[in-house]
Each structure stands twice: as C-alpha cells, then as structure tokens.
Amino acid sequence: MKAAVVRATGETPVHADFAEPLAAPGEARVRVAASALSHLTRGRASGTHYSSSGGFPFVAGVDGTGVLDDGRRVYFVLPRAPFGGMAEETVVDIARILPLPDGLDLVTAAAIANPGMSSMAALVERARLKHGETVLINGATGASGSLAVKIARHLGAARVIATGRDATALEALGADATVQLGGDERVLDAALEAQFEGGVDVVLDYLWGPSARAALIAAARAGEDGVPMRFVQIGSASGGEIGLPAAVLRSSSIEMMGSGLGSVSLEGLIGAIARVFDVPGLALPVQAMPLADVAEAWAADDRAGRIVLTV
Numbered sequence: 464m465k466a467a468v469v470r471a472t473g474e475t476p477v478h479a480d481f482a483e484p485l486a487a488p489g490e491a492r493v494r495v496a497a498s499a500l501s502h503l504t505r506g507r508a509s510g511t512h513y514s515s516s517g518g519f520p521f522v523a524g525v526d527g528t529g530v531l532d533d534g535r536r537v538y539f540v541l542p543r544a545p546f547g548g549m550a551e552e553t554v555v556d557i558a559r560i561l562p563l564p565d566g567l568d569l570v571t572a573a574a575i576a577n578p579g580m581s582s583m584a585a586l587v588e589r590a591r592l593k594h595g596e597t598v599l600i601n602g603a604t605g606a607s608g609s610l611a612v613k614i615a616r617h618l619g620a621a622r623v624i625a626t627g628r629d630a631t632a633l634e635a636l637g638a639d640a641t642v643q644l645g646g647d648e649r650v651l652d653a654a655l656e657a658q659f660e661g662g663v664d665v666v667l668d669y670l671w672g673p674s675a676r677a678a679l680i681a682a683a684r685a686g687e688d689g690v691p692m693r694f695v696q697i698g699s700a701s702g703g704e705i706g707l708p709a710a711v712l713r714s715s716s717i718e719m720m721g722s723g724l725g726s727v728s729l730e731g732l733i734g735a736i737a738r739v740f741d742v743p744g745l746a747l748p749v750q751a752m753p754l755a756d757v758a759e760a761w762a763a764d765d766r767a768g769r770i771v772l773t774v
Contacts, residue, residue: 466550467523467757469508475761476523484546484554491531491557493539497573498527498548500760500770524548528569536563538572549772561737574747574769579739582611582667585695585722586618588731590665594619597662601678602669604632606747606769611667612636617742624658644674651677659685666694672701683715691716
C-alpha cells in the first residue's frame, strides 16, 4: 500500500510503499479517508514530541477518519506502530475507534478532532469547568484556540476572553473580550489585569512564554484571597520555559496544571474527542491535499487552513 513513510529522525515523510497491515485480535482495519497534519503528528514524526517512540521506518499520522470493512464511518486515533493515519489502510485497537455522526463529513472530522480535543479535555478532564464560569484563552487565533472559544461556550461558559497577536483574527472569534498580544509590555499587563479583575475562573494556555507569564502575574495581582483560578497549560508556541516570580504562587490561590498525553488518560482523551463531534457546527478552514503530496504538505503554510491529507 502507499503511505507517508518516515525513515529517519528529522526527515520529511515520503510517499512510498509500506507493508499492508493485518488486524490482530481486538483490532480493526480502517480504509483511511483523511488524516490531519497536526502539531502532534509533526512532533512525533520528527522525534521531538515527548511521546515519540523512535522506531524506524513508520507511517506518519496519529489519527484520521475512514471506513471499516462493514462500511461504518469512523474516527480513529493512535494506530498500532509502525502503522499510522497517513496511509491507504491502518489497524487500530477497537477501543480507539469512534463512530462519526451522520452529518459530519470525513475531512471535517479529521480536521477538528485533535485541536478540538485539546480544549475539550482541558475544560472537562482538568479544569472541570462549571456552568456560568469565565474562561480566558491565551492564544486563541490558532486552530486549537479558535475551536476552544466555541467549545467553552458549548460547555456553558458565561464569558470567554481571547488573546492573540492578530487583531482582525481576534475580532472574528466572537469572544466577549479580547486582549492583543505584543507591543508595549505595560499596556499588555494593564489589559490582562483589567480582565482578571473582572473575574476569570479558567485559563487555557496554548502559548506559554511571555504572555503566560504576564497572565499569571496579572491573575495573582487581581485575584481575590482564597478564590482559586485554574490555569491549564496545553501548548508552548511561544517558548518552552518561563521565569516566574515565586511570590505569584505564594500570594494567590492559582492552581496550575497541564493537559495532554500523560496528564489525561487515553480513555479521557478519546472521550473528549467524542464530545467534540457532538458540538454543533464545529469546523475549521481546511486545505485538503492528496496523500501523494505529503512532502509538499509538510512544507505548506497552515495559516490558510488546517492541512488534511486525503486518500
């Protein structure tokens, strides 16, 4: 069969022949329709993600959509190594397969599953969001952050605040309030502190780096004594480390936690994806590209839309 094959650390996947998978007991064979080029897929393919296995060669793609032998339309995640989602066929543990709603097409489902899961798992499994709470999304103009705005509302958030660098993209999100990142640090600090003074219950952080540091300091300054604010770290697009004054944690009741593979069980992540598929009208701009163009897809700019390889 044809697949996106990774042959060595740091190499771009190539469209090549790969052994056809045979389903073992407890597994199902999936005829793949679509698989998204997510940050997780890139990280595992390059060997830089903490969950990378390191065995070569293997097929890229951590998830996707397709059809089972009996004709059912499904979503799947984490096929058995060395197989992956970016192939004509793959094999997956049946516990990692979800049926797709009739009204959800295969390409859209592949595009929204992983970015939607990131906020759904963070809000449900980690922050335990309560109806009527306020959520601030740090880094809301990316694919995951934009879906997080809609998912937070779907789960009952009364108020959603979005941060990001692109003012036009921020306004298009439909958040209740926005904070533009970048520029003068004092202006940013004042804008964040004003939002926290109004009350923020949960922060979903997709950026880390300077904006996360500024948000934590602003939360500590504005927070009420003994009133907890849950800060959920999801991504590190702005840097992997921050220097945080110790007084921020001593002087506030901020609860810091992470959300991702390891901090949330695989069962919890799969359950979060199932809930994503139940959110009405959830979608992203998509760039659909054929599997044969995997090398071009790897080099493409995903700011124009989620890149999804189709079979």
